[in-house]
Structures are given as structure tokens and as C-alpha cells.
Amino acid sequence: MALKIRVNRKSVESMTRQIADQLGNLISTGAMAVGSLLPSERMLADSLGVARNVVRGSYDYLEKAGLVQHEGRAGRRVRPKSSRKRSATKSTKRTAKKR
Numbered sequence: 001m002a003l004k005i006r007v008n009r010k011s012v013e014s015m016t017r018q019i020a021d022q023l024g025n026l027i028s029t030g031a032m033a034v035g036s037l038l039p040s041e042r043m044l045a046d047s048l049g050v051a052r053n054v055v056r057g058s059y060d061y062l063e064k065a066g067l068v069q070h071e072g073r074a075g076r077r078v079r080p081k082s083s084r085k086r087s088a089t090k091s092t093k094r095t096a097k098k099r
Contacts, residue, residue: 019058
């Protein structure tokens with residue numbers, strides 16, 4: 001599957017965040033179906049001309065957001081909406097810090 005992801009090296013936004021945002025958008029719009037396997041870190045890094053750590057950081061961000069799940073050596077897959085984590089709002093973060 002050819003993903004339409006572009007990295008703007010002159011942007012003030014980090015490449016990690018650019019990739020994560022674009023993948024997140026593909027997932028949320030349904031362009032990447034639930035259960036779809038994301039490209040390997042190495043394959044996506046090579047196709048974008050970035051370091052593997054940049055892609056790894058993007059995938060980690062998507063995991064923390066609950067959009068993808070890591071399945072060990074099998075790779076990462078798009079999670080179903082029902083099992084996605086809800087992102088914490090600022091007020092819940094403040095409440096958690098007070099406790």
C-alpha cells in the first residue's frame with residue numbers, strides 16, 4: 001500500500017509530528033482501514049528519506065494516542081475505534097496531578 005505522506009524539512013513542526021499527524025489523519029478518515037498493517041519502520045523511513053528513529057517516534061505517538069497497536073514482530077495495526085483510548089484533557093491532567 002502506497003501511503004501519501006510528505007515531509008516538509010523546512011517546517012517548524014518536527015518530522016516526527018508531521019508523519020504522526022498525517023498517519024492519524026489517514027486512520028481517522030478511513031483511508032487506512034481497521035486492522036490494516038502499517039509499513040515497517042525501515043520501509044517508511046527509506047521511502048521518506050528520514051531516519052528510522054523519526055518513524056519510530058511517530059508510531060509511538062500514535063500508540064499513545066490509541067490509534068494503533070503494536071503486535072511485536074508482526075508490526076503495528078490500526079486499532080478499532082471501540083478499543084481506542086480517550087485522550088486526556090488538560091482538566092483531567094490537572095486533576096491527576098493533584099491526587
